Amino acid sequence: MTAYQRAARLAIFSIALTLGSVASLRGDNLPKNAPHTPRQMRFEPANLYTIRPTLDEEADPRFYGYSEKTALALGLGFEPRDITDFKRPCIDFVKTQLDAGPSSTNFSLTYVKDASQLDFATHVDSKANAAFLVFKANASFSMDTKFAYDANSISVVMTAETHYGRWGLDPKAKLTPEATALLTTPKKFAETCGTRYVAVEDRASSISVLITLLSVDTDIMTSFQSEFGGSGGWGQLSASAQAKFSFALSLAAQQDRLVVGLGAVGGKGLGGLKDSIESLAQIEKDPAAAILKALGNALAGFDANNAAPILYTVASMEQFGFDASAIDPWTDLRERNLRGIVAEYRRAAEELDVVSGLGDGTFPLSKVLPQADIDSALRRKPDLQTYVNALAAQHHKCKENLADAACDIPPGRVVLFDSWFWNKLKPPRFYVVDFHLDEAARRVVLAAKKGNRIYVAKTFNPAVDVVRPILTFRGDQYLYTIRNGFHYYRDNTDNASDAEAYVGQAYLWVEEPTYRNPNIEDADLEWYSKHPSGSYEGYAYFEVVDKMGRKFRLNYADVSWTVSGGRITQIEQKFLY
Numbered sequence: 001m002t003a004y005q006r007a008a009r010l011a012i013f014s015i016a017l018t019l020g021s022v023a024s025l026r027g028d029n030l031p032k033n034a035p036h037t038p039r040q041m042r043f044e045p046a047n048l049y050t051i052r053p054t055l056d057e058e059a060d061p062r063f064y065g066y067s068e069k070t071a072l073a074l075g076l077g078f079e080p081r082d083i084t085d086f087k088r089p090c091i092d093f094v095k096t097q098l099d100a101g102p103s104s105t106n107f108s109l110t111y112v113k114d115a116s117q118l119d120f121a122t123h124v125d126s127k128a129n130a131a132f133l134v135f136k137a138n139a140s141f142s143m144d145t146k147f148a149y150d151a152n153s154i155s156v157v158m159t160a161e162t163h164y165g166r167w168g169l170d171p172k173a174k175l176t177p178e179a180t181a182l183l184t185t186p187k188k189f190a191e192t193c194g195t196r197y198v199a200v201e202d203r204a205s206s207i208s209v210l211i212t213l214l215s216v217d218t219d220i221m222t223s224f225q226s227e228f229g230g231s232g233g234w235g236q237l238s239a240s241a242q243a244k245f246s247f248a249l250s251l252a253a254q255q256d257r258l259v260v261g262l263g264a265v266g267g268k269g270l271g272g273l274k275d276s277i278e279s280l281a282q283i284e285k286d287p288a289a290a291i292l293k294a295l296g297n298a299l300a301g302f303d304a305n306n307a308a309p310i311l312y313t314v315a316s317m318e319q320f321g322f323d324a325s326a327i328d329p330w331t332d333l334r335e336r337n338l339r340g341i342v343a344e345y346r347r348a349a350e351e352l353d354v355v356s357g358l359g360d361g362t363f364p365l366s367k368v369l370p371q372a373d374i375d376s377a378l379r380r381k382p383d384l385q386t387y388v389n390a391l392a393a394q395h396h397k398c399k400e401n402l403a404d405a406a407c408d409i410p411p412g413r414v415v416l417f418d419s420w421f422w423n424k425l426k427p428p429r430f431y432v433v434d435f436h437l438d439e440a441a442r443r444v445v446l447a448a449k450k451g452n453r454i455y456v457a458k459t460f461n462p463a464v465d466v467v468r469p470i471l472t473f474r475g476d477q478y479l480y481t482i483r484n485g486f487h488y489y490r491d492n493t494d495n496a497s498d499a500e501a502y503v504g505q506a507y508l509w510v511e512e513p514t515y516r517n518p519n520i521e522d523a524d525l526e527w528y529s530k531h532p533s534g535s536y537e538g539y540a541y542f543e544v545v546d547k548m549g550r551k552f553r554l555n556y557a558d559v560s561w562t563v564s565g566g567r568i569t570q571i572e573q574k575f576l577y
Contacts, residue, residue, distance in 0.1 A: 059335040060196070064312040065119065066265055067128030072312050074201045075169055077194025081330040082399045083128055090179035090193035091169070091320070098200065099165035103304070107292050109237040109245070110157045111224075112210075114149050117234055121157040122208045122263060123310045126339070147214055147426060148259070154213040154224060156237065156245055158288070160295035161206035164304045168200045175320045186326035195317050195327060202311035205265060205302035207295050209277055212259040213252040215429045215474070217577075219439040220248050246288035253281035254539065254555035254576050256427055265308050273298055337407035338398050344409055345391040351416050352388055355381045364548040365424055368478050377416050387414045428475040428544060430554050432509065432577050436464045445469070446509070446575045450521065454512040466513065471520065471556065472506035478546040486527075487555075488538040502544060509575070521573075528561050528568060535562045539576070 060080045064072055071078050071086040075093045079085060110121040119126045148155045175183075175193075182189040216224075227241035228234055237245060252258045260277050277291050284290040318324050357363025358374045359381075366374065390410040398407035434442050441460040445467060448456040457464045473479070482505065485496030508519040524540060537560035545551050561571040 059330045059332045061127070062314060064127065064198075064314060065123040065125035066308065066310040067125045070125060070128040072198050072309075072314075074167060074198050074309070074312075075173070077197045077317060078314075079190065079194050079330070080127075080196060081334070083125070087194040088179075088192050090176055091173055091197060092176055093173035094170040095167055096170045097165060098168045103162050103164045105160065105162045105296070105299070107296065108157075108159045108161075109242055109288065109292070110159070111228060111234050111237060111241070111245075112149075112155050112157055113234045115145070118145075118148075118155075118157065118210065122159065122210075123206070123265070127335070145210070145212070145261070146422065148210070148212045150214075152214075152216050152218075152221060154216050154221065154245065154248060156211050157208055158211065158291055158295060159206055159208040160292065160299045161204050161310075162299055162302060162307075163202065163204045164307050166200050166202050180321075183321050183323070186323045189317075189322055190327050193317065193322075195322065195324060196314045197317055198312045199315045200313035201309040202313075203304070203307045204310045205299060205307045206310065207273075207299050207302075208263045209273075209291065209295065210261040210263070211249065211277075211281075211291075212261075213248055214257040214259065214427060216248055216252070216257075217431070217439060219443070220244070220251075224248065242288050246286050249281050249287050250284075251576055253278065253287065254558075255429055256552040256554060257429055265310055333404060334398065334407050337404070337409075338395070341391060341395045341398060341407065341409055344413075345388065345395065348384060348388045348391060348414065351414075352381070352384050355384065355416065364550065365421075367549065368424075368547050380414065380416055383412075384414045384416060387412055423475075424478070426475050427550075427552055428473055428479060428546070428554070430471055430473050430542070430556060430577075432469045432471055433506075434467065434469040436461055436467075437469075442469060443577060446577060450510070450573075451512065453510065466511065468511050469509045470506050471509045473544075476502070476504065476544075478548060479544050480547045481545045483543050484541070485543060486538055486540050488536065490537070496543065499543075499545070524557070524559075525568065525571075528559070528571070529563060529566055531563045533564050536560065 064070070064083070070083050072083055074095060075089070075091045077087045077090055079087075108121075110117075112118045112121055116126055118124075145155075147153055179189070179193050182192055224241065224244045225233065227238060227244065249258070258278065258281055260274055260281075262274050262277075273294070276294055280290045280294060281287040316322070316324060354363055355377050358366045358369070359378050361367070387410070390412065394406075394408070394410050400406075432442055432446065434445075437445060437457060437460060441457070445453050445457045445460070446469060453467045454464070457467045479502040481499040482502045483497045483499040485494050487494050508517055510519050510521040511517050514522075528536070538558075539555045540557040540559060541553050541555045543551065543553050555576050558574040558576060559571070561573075562569050
């Protein structure tokens with residue numbers, strides 16, 4: 001870029017800102033018997049979305065979801081208190097197909113606001129997550145969900161699933177002789193065989209993508225959440241909600257505010273699907289629809305031979321003569337408390353990992369935090385380690401001991417980092433300020449054609465005498481350098497200025513009526529006109545690097561134009577805000 005362009009873009013109106021084992025059961029060689037009712041169970045065929053695990057923290061649910069850690073499998077027994085504890089096979093049965101006919105494929109989009117809702121949307125069993133201490137909730141997804149459930153984030157699960165039917169036990173299923181002999185000692189039977197068994201399994205292949213949009217504008221967030229009954233709502237996206245999400249997704253993708261994670265059940269590797277999704281989000285006019293189509297295409301490579309159970313219907317061993325009254329039940333209270341221990345363990349374990357990263361310089365904030373703050377955290381590391389160990393011990397004790405107190409969170413809670421600490425890791429973004437217009441009005445005015453914006457602005461506020469939107473940055477306290485550039489779609493190349501020190505900048509985007517203040521739009525238009533005669537399209541962007549070494553590209557305008565003899569004869573410009 002020319003020195004003029006750098007000056008026009010980086011010096012224009014620049015001001016200083018003070019912002020501060022589920023075994024994979026194969027489907028071949030299975031008996032093709034006619035559908036029937038499993039042994040002594042009342043079974044109502046239903047769609048997967050009506051028979052599925054619930055969000056309730058139930059101690060003894062009838063339906064369980066998928067988990068790689070669970071001991072659940074067709075015909076095997078288990079204990080509700082710990083579904084990761086494998087039991088001895090105690091039932092003789094023939095695996096029988098309950099549903100004949102072709103497979104069916106479903107697509108869904110679900111807005112989620114916490115880890116339990118994410119589990120629900122992806123058919124992952126929350127009880128299994130609670131029974132097994134893992135560092136992160138929903139480890140099935142290859143992503144960090146640290147900001148997925150923030151008040152100004154939107155997280156949507158997009159899923160494509162192919163269902164291959166249900167399998168169950170044959171009507172003549174019975175206990176093995178060894179298990180039958182244990183019925184006279186119910187406690188021993190429960191320890192050996194379990195108190196529940198899997199009567200039916202639903203088999204499917206699925207691909208889910210968790211898409212998180214960070215730092216969503218207030219008006220977009222409010223409009224999107226209104227589709228779900230307000231800020232407390234969540235669930236399946238309507239056509240209207242999908243359109244709003246797709247718009248917000250496109251903006252986030254072009255401003256490095258998009259986080260994508262993938263999860264799959266059955267099938268083979270996902271290859272470059274994540275990169276494809278990120279690309280579709282940036283270039284497609286309706287990225288949500290395009291991503292669903294991509295998921296469906298990827299799912300076409302899966303088949304029944306590598307499908308896995310995604311839903312289990314369970315029943316009591318009482319059906320085989322077990323005396324359940326002789327065993328103290330696992331209660332809803334203990335289940336809730338166990339999940340509380342796991343949630344606290346994950347929080348504390350993550351902090352412990354961060355402290356180690358601050359000490360050895362591998363955690364990003366170690367490059368910008370005062371050394372005194374790092375030293376303070378390191379001094380408390382032994383206390384945090386002791387607390388993490390106590391939580392792990394209490395988790396084990398809770399599953400083994402039926403006393404309610406065994407499931408209490410241990411004393412001596414240690415918390416090193418608050419929300420202010422974590423927010424330092426959020427990506428920067430630009431936003432627009434105009435003191436005469438609110439956020440929704442600014443968006444409409446900026447979308448209007450040059451020269452008409454003042455008239456559009458007056459429809460919102462008749463007293464407006466000038467439109468003067470200023471582009472500035474949020475979350476910029478650690479920004480180090482900035483440069484301006486343009487990306488050409490045709491040959492996938494960039495034309496960018498040299499990087500300059502970031503000192504807290506803001507830029508006048510446009511001014512109507514025009515006075516003597518130079519602005520970005522006019523400087524850009526002059527730069528576009530200097531191209532050789534022809535047609536061009538691409539996007540203008542800021543590229544910033546922060547003091548943690550992270551690089552972000554923030555697109556601010558999508559442009560197509562035609563030049564003839566140094567004059568722009570046609571232009572379409574969309575401001576990405």
